[in-house]
Amino acid sequence: MLRPQVLIYTETTPNPNSMKFVINFELVPEGVSFDFASPSEAISPEKNSPLAVELFGYDWVQRVFISYNFVTVTKNDETEWEEVLFDTKQLIKRYMDSGKPVLTKAAAETQHEAINAEQDSDTIIKIKAVLDQYVKPAVEMDGGAITFSSFQEDTGIVKLLLQGSCSGCPSSTMTLKAGIENLLTRMVPEVKLVEAEGV
Numbered sequence: 138m139l140r141p142q143v144l145i146y147t148e149t150t151p152n153p154n155s156m157k158f159v160i161n162f163e164l165v166p167e168g169v170s171f172d173f174a175s176p177s178e179a180i181s182p183e184k185n186s187p188l189a190v191e192l193f194g195y196d197w198v199q200r201v202f203i204s205y206n207f208v209t210v211t212k213n214d215e216t217e218w219e220e221v222l223f224d225t226k227q228l229i230k231r232y233m234d235s236g237k238p239v240l241t242k243a244a245a246e247t248q249h250e251a252i253n254a255e256q257d258s259d260t261i262i263k264i265k266a267v268l269d270q271y272v273k274p275a276v277e278m279d280g281g282a283i284t285f286s287s288f289q290e291d292t293g294i295v296k297l298l299l300q301g302s303c304s305g306c307p308s309s310t311m312t313l314k315a316g317i318e319n320l321l322t323r324m325v326p327e328v329k330l331v332e333a334e335g336v
Contacts, residue, residue, distance in 0.1 A: 143233040145226055150280040151308045154199070155211040155301065156218060157280030158229050163206055164239045168269075170204040170282045171240065172300035185241040188232050197221060202281065202301030203239060209280035209301040260327045261288050264295055267324050272317055276303060283317065286334050293329030295321060 144161040165171065171186060173179045179189035179201065189201040192210060200211035210225060212218070257265065265285050276283050281303035286296040297317070318331035 143230055145230050145233075147222065147226065148280065150209065152211070152279075152281075152303070152305060154214065154305065155209050155280055156222065156225070157207050157209050158226060159207045160229070160233060161206070164203055164208070165205060167205050170202065170284070170300060172282070172298075172304070173201040173203075174199075174304070186239060187237060187241070188229070188239050191228060191232060192225070195221065195225070200301075200304060204277060204282060204301070207277075207280065211301075211305065258288075258290070260290070260325065261285070263325045264288060264321060264328065267321055268297075268317075271320055279303070283313075288328075290327070293327055295328050295331045296334050297331060298334045 142161075146159050148157040148159060150157055171184050171189075173184070173186065173189045173193075176190065176193040178184065179186050179193055186201070186203060188208070189203065192198050192201050192208075197213050197216040198210055199213050200209075202209040202211075208229060212221065268283065268285055272283055281299070281301035283303055284298045284300065286298045288295050297313070299313075303312075313331055313333050318328075321328040321331055
């Protein structure tokens, strides 16, 4: 199957250190995402990504997030996007043009097994449905992801994992408390509090 001509455009995100690079075809299945907070995570067997490894070759890259049709790159505070944007976009384009895999086969299989292995309670199913329907589309537009981590039945605390541009974003705490917590406590009465992981 021929891959289409690679087209990439950039979008800013609410996190000034994160830039979203949108590609004109699917990188990973919809609903699946990979967050690499360090070069060592990019080479781990569970979520190995040759593309993330190449991006971490830039010493200013602090995080790489790969989702459906975009890659979010988070830089350090010292680097300006004007200095590195063109080279980063070219690196991603060259990589995509080469036809190399975004993830190793083992990483893709590990993710697939993890999704299929989950047995959720009714409350967790409701929480995930609210996140998928109301939260995920808006957050992905901003180059990040907020995914379900855990729910404590006895305390009513939901823990969510902040990934991509959401991790370290100045406005993510407000979004979490004012937006997501209000939404979840209203739509899923068992939820009392929402906390973030991966910030």
